[in-house]
Amino acid sequence: MSAIEFYDTRTRSRRAFAPITPGHVRMYSCGPTVYGPPHIGNLRSRLFSDLLKRFLLSEGFRVTHVINITDVGHLVSDADEGEDKIEAAARRTGKSAEEIAAHYTQVWRDDGAAVNCLPPEHNPKATEHIPEQIDLAKRLEAGGYLYRIEDGLYFDTSRFPRYAELAHLDLAGQAEGARIGVTAGKRNPADFAVWKFAEAGVQRQQEWDSPWGRGFPGWHLECSAMADRYLGHHFDIHTGGIDLASVHHTNEVAQSECGYGVHPWVEFWMHNEFLDMGSEKMSKSKGNVRTLSDLVEKGVDPLAFRYFFLQAHYRQQQSFSDEAIQSAATGYRRLQAVARELGVADAAAGEPTWGAEEAAAVAELRARFRAALADDLNAPKAMAVVWEVARHDRLSPAARRDLLRGFDAVLGLRLGEARLAVADESGQDPRIDGLLAERQAAKKARNFAEADRIRDALKAEGIEIVDTPAGPEWRRGKPA
């Protein structure tokens, strides 16, 4: 078996992967800041970490996966100024910060479940780990990494020589650029807040006492503190969107390596690329973010989005468009049809038996599927193997069923399961079933005009009739 290789952002290279503790992988994924609905780009990140986790599980590793919920401290704008996102949303809607956070945390969990992501072993909230964050800040203060200015406690990036390492930053070059805003009092442009002081006269909903006064933690602090709490000082994999590398992750590294005295803090940094939205580029300020619910409203099965995700490599920008998601939905539907016919989800099916020749073919396909994923998680290549099995005309149904079942443990497409999507159950509505019977009778009498009339009438209601070898079925889609 070939070695597992993953691309690591820090070293900008693909390396053989092996967990620090044999047999046990510890990974951390940057989760949502819960001030608004997750969009499909966020979902790509979630799906990426889920695919990674499922693959590691299929390799026999025990996996401890942590995904944080950031429910405080993420500022609306520029470096370390502006309003806290959650406080801002609360003010805008008249709800409490807790209500906002609780609501969007639930949406995030529901979306993850809808696309069949495994729940993380730990899903810690920043507000429930304030002591851990204060502890880290104290460690940094003791090490002389912090300095205090008017609005908060800042990390002095010049004290950390490896600051630019993860994202390969050219700090001097950047400083010449016009886009770096400089907060008054900061020693270096890249310095960031570890603890922010509550402003006098401004009543925040979320603030805590600390050795430095009342306030709230800086955005990056919670990830370092919670990763440490659940995974220890040194762990295997940290994932997130590519945009997080240069600021958020860079700052996490600075805090963690200086605070906990480790290097490297994380063995593999894995970043997923963005969804390319083309002309309809998503922008929260423009209010045109696309969410999973938007897709569902258009009749797209959430798992069709998962299928869509699997069609491109995670480190490649993936073009999203209605046409692209619709073709994925079609492909997914067909794959499901095959899987159902094969009984992929039928628990009753016993251990398959096959001859030596077939066993060799099965082993070869299984090896290619596994090798594709071991090759820096090349999902599209693995999907090609899936289709090869789905359309194989020489393997026995039992062999194909067994292969697809094994593949799906990693893919998470719920292959072969009866899905209750928009439209599955037929035979549940007496009126429609009655009309269907009438149509059958008309067909039998070769009165096709009447048969088609019934079909058209139902279609006008958004109900589609499909004749199958087993008889007519109907399903309710969206009204045309």
Added chain:
RNA sequence: GGCGGCGUGGCCAAGUGGUAAGGCAUGAGCCUGCAAAGCUCUGACCCCCGGUUCGAAUCCGGGCGCCGCCUCCA
């Protein structure tokens, strides 16, 4: 100004030195009362120009085009 990525058939997308996976769509056929579904068949001068090589989509140089990050952002 700095950092990084991409440009493969109508669309999405693998492939990083030996002459192009897969999905969707299109067209033709089979099936069907008609549809739908399903099945079979169907398509590529790999952005352009140079170079290296026995051999390049794959490496190098130069163009052109597109995108992301550096500021909250997956």
